[in-house]
Amino acid sequence: MNFIDLIISPGIVGLAFVVVFIFLMIILAVASRNQPKQNLREISAFTRLGRAIGLAVEAGKRMHITLGWGGLIDLKGASALVGLTILERITRLASISDRPPVATSGDGVLGILSQDTLSGTYKAVGAGFQYDPTSGRVTGLTPVSYAAGAMPVIYDEQVSATILAGHFGSEAALITDAAERNDSLSVAGSDSITATSVFIAAAQEPVIGEELFAAGAYINAGPVHASSLRTQDIFRWVLVGAILIGALLKLLGFL
Amino acid sequence: MKAPVSTAIAIGVGVVVLLGYFVQIPFLTNLRDILVGWAVILAAVALFVGIGNLFLVHLHKVSRAPSGGFYSLVLITSLAATLVVGGLFGASSYWSVWIFRNIQMPVETSLIALLAVVLTYAIARLLRRKLNVFTGVFVATAVIVLLGTAPIFGFEIPILYGENGLRSLFTQIPAVAGARGILLGVALGAVATGLRVLMGVDRPYGG
Numbered sequence: 001m002n003f004i005d006l007i008i009s010p011g012i013v014g015l016a017f018v019v020v021f022i023f024l025m026i027i028l029a030v031a032s033r034n035q036p037k038q039n040l041r042e043i044s045a046f047t048r049l050g051r052a053i054g055l056a057v058e059a060g061k062r063m064h065i066t067l068g069w070g071g072l073i074d075l076k077g078a079s080a081l082v083g084l085t086i087l088e089r090i091t092r093l094a095s096i097s098d099r100p101p102v103a104t105s106g107d108g109v110l111g112i113l114s115q116d117t118l119s120g121t122y123k124a125v126g127a128g129f130q131y132d133p134t135s136g137r138v139t140g141l142t143p144v145s146y147a148a149g150a151m152p153v154i155y156d157e158q159v160s161a162t163i164l165a166g167h168f169g170s171e172a173a174l175i176t177d178a179a180e181r182n183d184s185l186s187v188a189g190s191d192s193i194t195a196t197s198v199f200i201a202a203a204q205e206p207v208i209g210e211e212l213f214a215a216g217a218y219i220n221a222g223p224v225h226a227s228s229l230r231t232q233d234i235f236r237w238v239l240v241g242a243i244l245i246g247a248l249l250k251l252l253g254f255l
Numbered sequence: 256m257k258a259p260v261s262t263a264i265a266i267g268v269g270v271v272v273l274l275g276y277f278v279q280i281p282f283l284t285n286l287r288d289i290l291v292g293w294a295v296i297l298a299a300v301a302l303f304v305g306i307g308n309l310f311l312v313h314l315h316k317v318s319r320a321p322s323g324g325f326y327s328l329v330l331i332t333s334l335a336a337t338l339v340v341g342g343l344f345g346a347s348s349y350w351s352v353w354i355f356r357n358i359q360m361p362v363e364t365s366l367i368a369l370l371a372v373v374l375t376y377a378i379a380r381l382l383r384r385k386l387n388v389f390t391g392v393f394v395a396t397a398v399i400v401l402l403g404t405a406p407i408f409g410f411e412i413p414i415l416y417g418e419n420g421l422r423s424l425f426t427q428i429p430a431v432a433g434a435r436g437i438l439l440g441v442a443l444g445a446v447a448t449g450l451r452v453l454m455g456v457d458r459p460y461g462g
Contacts, residue, residue: 025451081459111301147366170374200393
């Protein structure tokens with residue numbers, strides 16, 4: 001087997017996909033660096049989230065970000081990374097509050113990363129003294145115990161809004177129900193179909209499918225977040241086109 | 256660790272693992288396997304750190320609010336007892352399995368049973384909060400699938416049951432199409448998120 005045969009494999013298509021994705025992200029970030037939020041449609045969940053952060057700071061209440069139990073070493077991790085971006089942004093905005101945000105998760109790695117995000121953000125805004133190691137918590141190590149452990153945080157710690165961003169199952173309804181009973185806002189999104197369907201019924205502001213991954217662009221996390229959202233849109237249309245052409249070819253008997 | 260160092264390590268490891276999946280060069284795939292193996296070991300260590308964090312948070316609660324920390328005390332006692340039993344007799348011993356079967360499983364099953372009530376109540380709240388066409392479709396579909404899943408007092412509604420029933424139609428065509436659409440969007444979002452971490456734009460590791 002020569003060198004060319006060795007490196008040319010079905011994976012090369014995947015690599016090309018990744019390279020084009022990165023290239024488009026960079027090009028679009030540079031092209032729209034002055035107006036990163038241009039042409040973004042309104043998502044009511046993020047509008048209400050922005051308002052809720054301001055209200056929480058004014059009312060001396062706490063924001064609660066819960067990252068699910070997905071872990072980071074498999075496919076479930078991406079949605080939790082979005083949760084960490086939201087946590088970083090909220091911590092930055094609420095750093096002047098008397099009650100800093102609290103993060104809960106159902107996985108050891110996410111617990112460490114949430115503490116690290118909180119600590120790093122406080123240091124970045126010059127408020128390192130505000131960091132409390134117990135504000136990044138692991139509430140349980142099975143899905144149900146995690147949900148059961150997150151509920152008292154909402155009830156007991158003057159939480160005004162709960163953001164669920166990560167991998168969940170149907171047990172997430174227990175967390176959104178606790179938020180509802182506490183008269184606090186619940187914004188919820190997940191990569192899981194089960195959790196998404198539960199959130200449509202149980203969360204005040206459900207974030208469906210890829211909308212969760214747009215969070216960074218909507219909460220001003222940086223121009224690359226907006227450009228990655230536009231790149232996702234381009235690839236989505238490419239996929240839609242490919243699916244339609246494939247269906248048409250199948251219908252005509254070419255496939 | 257200083258930010259540029261941790262960022263460089265994270266990006267370097269990410270690039271090696273990603274390339275290892277796409278380009279079949281033995282050195283790269285071996286290195287990828289080693290790095291992924293390290294990640295699995297670190298995740299297992301993080302599990303212990305998570306247990307330590309859980310213990311400390313509840314110890315803090317007990318020491319700060321002795322009157323309101325009853326449940327935290329129960330958690331700490333249970334955690335200690337389970338650790339002692341598991342440590343002394345092993346994870347698959349009679350007593351460890353007894354704890355799992357007679358304490359953990361019934362408690363978790365009860366909470367899952369509670370979910371049925373919570374979700375029913377959530378649907379009632381949804382109808383009050385957002386009464387529109389989409390809510391109507393959502394609730395109607397849920398009711399049709401529910402009625403088509405189990406008989407009511409032994410009676411099966413003919414139009415809902417069977418391979419050509421409404422339940423089957425709903426769950427196999429529009430539900431699958433919708434789920435696939437959502438999953439495609441999620442997959443693209445996951446790629447974008449992963450690439451942002453790889454480019455060092457998102458640094459959830461304190462870099």
